[in-house]
Amino acid sequence: MPDAISGLSAFPITPSDADGHVDAAGLNRLLQRLIDARVDSIGLLGSTGTYAYLSRDERRRTVEIAAGTVAGRVPILVGIGALRTDEAIKLARDARAAGADAGLLAPVSYTPPTEEEVFRHFEAVAGEGGLPLVIYDNPATTHVRLSPALLGRIACLPGVVAAKCPAPEPSAVEAGYAALRAAVPPTVAVGFSGDWNATEALIAGGTAWFSVAGGLFPKTCLAIVRAVEVGDAARARALNAELAPLWDLFKAHSSLRVVYALADHLGLCRAEPPRPILPLAPEIRAEVVATVQRLNLT
Amino acid sequence: MPDAISGLSAFPITPSDADGHVDAAGLNRLLQRLIDARVDSIGLLGSTGTYAYLSRDERRRTVEIAAGTVAGRVPILVGIGALRTDEAIKLARDARAAGADAGLLAPVSYTPPTEEEVFRHFEAVAGEGGLPLVIYDNPATTHVRLSPALLGRIACLPGVVAAKCPAPEPSAVEAGYAALRAAVPPTVAVGFSGDWNATEALIAGGTAWFSVAGGLFPKTCLAIVRAVEVGDAARARALNAELAPLWDLFKAHSSLRVVYALADHLGLCRAEPPRPILPLAPEIRAEVVATVQRLNLT
Numbered sequence: 359m360p361d362a363i364s365g366l367s368a369f370p371i372t373p374s375d376a377d378g379h380v381d382a383a384g385l386n387r388l389l390q391r392l393i394d395a396r397v398d399s400i401g402l403l404g405s406t407g408t409y410a411y412l413s414r415d416e417r418r419r420t421v422e423i424a425a426g427t428v429a430g431r432v433p434i435l436v437g438i439g440a441l442r443t444d445e446a447i448k449l450a451r452d453a454r455a456a457g458a459d460a461g462l463l464a465p466v467s468y469t470p471p472t473e474e475e476v477f478r479h480f481e482a483v484a485g486e487g488g489l490p491l492v493i494y495d496n497p498a499t500t501h502v503r504l505s506p507a508l509l510g511r512i513a514c515l516p517g518v519v520a521a522k523c524p525a526p527e528p529s530a531v532e533a534g535y536a537a538l539r540a541a542v543p544p545t546v547a548v549g550f551s552g553d554w555n556a557t558e559a560l561i562a563g564g565t566a567w568f569s570v571a572g573g574l575f576p577k578t579c580l581a582i583v584r585a586v587e588v589g590d591a592a593r594a595r596a597l598n599a600e601l602a603p604l605w606d607l608f609k610a611h612s613s614l615r616v617v618y619a620l621a622d623h624l625g626l627c628r629a630e631p632p633r634p635i636l637p638l639a640p641e642i643r644a645e646v647v648a649t650v651q652r653l654n655l656t
Numbered sequence: 657m658p659d660a661i662s663g664l665s666a667f668p669i670t671p672s673d674a675d676g677h678v679d680a681a682g683l684n685r686l687l688q689r690l691i692d693a694r695v696d697s698i699g700l701l702g703s704t705g706t707y708a709y710l711s712r713d714e715r716r717r718t719v720e721i722a723a724g725t726v727a728g729r730v731p732i733l734v735g736i737g738a739l740r741t742d743e744a745i746k747l748a749r750d751a752r753a754a755g756a757d758a759g760l761l762a763p764v765s766y767t768p769p770t771e772e773e774v775f776r777h778f779e780a781v782a783g784e785g786g787l788p789l790v791i792y793d794n795p796a797t798t799h800v801r802l803s804p805a806l807l808g809r810i811a812c813l814p815g816v817v818a819a820k821c822p823a824p825e826p827s828a829v830e831a832g833y834a835a836l837r838a839a840v841p842p843t844v845a846v847g848f849s850g851d852w853n854a855t856e857a858l859i860a861g862g863t864a865w866f867s868v869a870g871g872l873f874p875k876t877c878l879a880i881v882r883a884v885e886v887g888d889a890a891r892a893r894a895l896n897a898e899l900a901p902l903w904d905l906f907k908a909h910s911s912l913r914v915v916y917a918l919a920d921h922l923g924l925c926r927a928e929p930p931r932p933i934l935p936l937a938p939e940i941r942a943e944v945v946a947t948v949q950r951l952n953l954t
Contacts, residue, residue, distance in 0.1 A: 479932035634777035
């Protein structure tokens, strides 16, 4: 399993209706693009996949739908984060039973947890969930900062196979990657999210790109990953530079809101984000669509 | 209803077992102390009441239990916060049907919301929930900062009766209270949480103290509130100064963890916080118990 967490991990949205019922046909269209492009793994029910906003039943259903469509051709990583530890364990078991290859565990918080509480949470889910775990470090949504020391402590737990970390700013990426690599055991993969900084993080040595853009434009993102894999950093940087207008939109409006508008525009699904998250205003949506048409993303 | 949101609003814990099943007998013992002390309102299922960690069914059950015990003698404010807007509306309706007098709505977040999204969330719950609303501003847990302008906009929605704001530091309390008061309509009460800064916020003009300590030691906290009400700021300050060792423990370990240990120590319930939140370590618990015994809280 650790070997599977490398290259491009594509994170699609999870289209659902206003009541939080997942649209199987729309999800399958999104997944088919990823299978056809031969992404290295699929990150189902990530933050952009709105796991936090869906019920346990719908999350199980989502994994079942995806496992049926993917049919073993691509590893599926599934977001199993929850506020309660027992709930995260149940979600891990559900995901495993439905066909997930690994669980993505973010330390979702309400009452700010202590470091010990975060560690015990991961320990319980790793020990009782029955799924290989990817540490999902996303302080922008969880509001929990995993220090390198804590990340390293969690990464030593049996069952932890990888860490998904926010990509450092390019100016700090070499030191940032070295600090993470020094903190976690060599058997644990270290990959990155935050699409706009991911290319430099891959060039610095990151094992995987956990990508929101890759969930909608897998070929475009795979071209960057494959360039890095063959050692052509210049080409990876050139391809990434072309995407700067998309990254600017992600930074301004959030990648989630932007890819929802684009999935709708592309006719892949008619979904809007779960309320309270609103669709982009019409004038911003028009700007997003125009930008993507100019870039000719695939 | 707006008039009812004044004085001491006491926020008890919601004792529950490891599976998140609420302990009715323990809850009733906690509530009886508050009724006997004649608090001005009860803040059920606040942050310390772990609303975020309990299922919709258990939250409804909690209101039913409390409404039965309180039997109309004290207004009950109920936490109805949820990530999804439709879920918060359902929780408001559940709470109303079960006997709540008002809902406490915090803008719980995962994907960081825009100001417009926060406003629309409150608008939908105020309009469709059928309950008078208290704006529950608690950025330490929700990670959403309500600017005075946004707070004021929300406070103008029909159905909003009060705002529960973090008490400013004493050095900034007069300006902070004036800014809030200027932002919200005169018909909307402005009260404060953050026990250690609440006395000065009441003296500055705050209408209510939404109090964690008051959920366990209502008489001690009522003495402060009543002193402010009769204009005896010196006495209120002296009583509050005596509680400094308790406030230091709240700041160091969180009020939630401290009152869980104390409710257990007092024999009111055997509950531990929902995991991942851990009970205090034995040596800290011993310090908490010794402090409270020295202070002779009631």
